[in-house]
Amino acid sequence: MNLLSTIALFSSLPLIHAQYGNQAKSSATTAASSTTSTTSAASGxxxxxxxxxxxxxxxxxxxxxxxxxxxxxxxxxxxxxxxxxxxxxxxxxxxxxxxxxxxxxxxxxxxxxxxxxxxxxxxxxxxxxxxxxxxxxxxxxxxxxxxxxxxxxxxxxxxxxxxxxxxxxxxxxxxxxxxxNTSSTATGTATATSTGSASKTSASTSTTTNAANTMRTAGDVGALALLGLFSWLMM
Ligand SMILES: [Cu+2]
Missing domain, CATH: 2.60.40.420 (Cupredoxins -  blue copper proteins)
Known part of the structure; x- marks a missing residue:
């Protein structure tokens, strides 16, 4: 294990982080947009x-x-x-x-x-x-x-x-x-709709955030393990 490959490995760690983060974000976006389309289709x-x-x-x-x-x-x-x-x-x-x-x-x-x-x-x-x-x-x-x-x-x-x-x-x-917009009926409907989708969206966001945190934690543990391994190899 030479110094160059060690540097290469370490510099790739932030990339791993970024990938996990992006995956989590894109799944959150998908969840939020599917919620929105369901809500608008139900207007009737x-x-x-x-x-x-x-x-x-x-x-x-x-x-x-x-x-x-x-x-x-x-x-x-x-x-x-x-x-x-x-x-x-x-x-x-x-x-x-x-x-x-x-x-x-x-x-x-x-x-x-x-x-x-x-x-x-x-x-x-x-x-x-x-x-x-x-x-x-x-x-x-x-x-x-x-x-x-x-x-x-x-x-x-x-x-x-x-x-x-x-x-x-x-x-x-x-x-x-x-x-x-002035109708009380319309206002009621709009409020109910936006509150509903907002709470759904925040629910999926918080779930995703948890998942992302878990991934980051896993990544950090991996990085620490690698660090330990390298310092042991260098000794
Ligand atoms: Cu008539």
Whole structure:
């Protein structure tokens, strides 16, 4: 064992440290980013524009997961959304359902009507303003995979004698859109999300730090052992 190889060995020790450190850091980054993507995928808010392009819901057919929210955004001059049954297109469904109330507005309304969908049952809906349902202002959330279709619902709506609405707003929440920061709902969601991911991230960081420390300690023990061996060889 000559002096040159000893120097080479010693000078490589910091490199070993650096490698262990970098490995630990990159695994921490991976853990943190996978946590973030899971969190953002779970948001589950769907937007339906009501009357933006004439007498339509846009989209007029959408599939959502249980627990997701559907936000109805209202456009001029006057629209609403009511849940119907497939068999009675322009009338409120006999049990359950929802009614947004009438949104009379000269621009996109500041408030939205948000419905939380609890299962995958079809939700047939129409606008309760006189004549709009008959004119085709209908839609469906979670259309069935076979049987009843939106086209059949629309055709039946065109023949409906009249349309009525429930006496009161119910079955959803009138509030600020989730895209606006001022809504208490949106603030609550954002806080919960960021707190959740932050605690997950710090958890994985501390785990990684421990692992890195362990590796460093192992490296230091190895270095000390080598030092001992060399000083014994040099004697
Ligand atoms: Cu309408």
């Amino acid at each position: 808010i769907h937007t339906v524009d009501v009357g933006e392009d004439g007498l339509t819901f846009n989209p007029d057919s959408l599939t959502v997961s249980p627990g997701d929210k559907v936000e109805f955004h209202f456009y001029p001059p006057d629209h609403s959304v009511v849940q119907a049954s497939f068999d009675n297109p322009c009338q409120p469904i006999s049990s359950g359902g929802f009614f947004s109330g009438f949104f009379q507005t000269s621009q996109e309304s500041k408030t939205v009507f948000t419905v939380t969908v609890n299962n995958t049952d079809p939700i047939w809906l129409y606008c309760g303003v006189q004549g709009h349902c008959q004119a085709g202002m209908v839609g469906v959330i979670n259309p069935p995979s076979s049987g009843d279709t939106l086209d059949l619902f629309k055709a039946a709506a065109a023949k409906a004698k009249d349309s009525t609405v429930p006496a009161n707003v119910f079955g959803g929440v009138v509030g600020t859109a989730s895209s606006e």
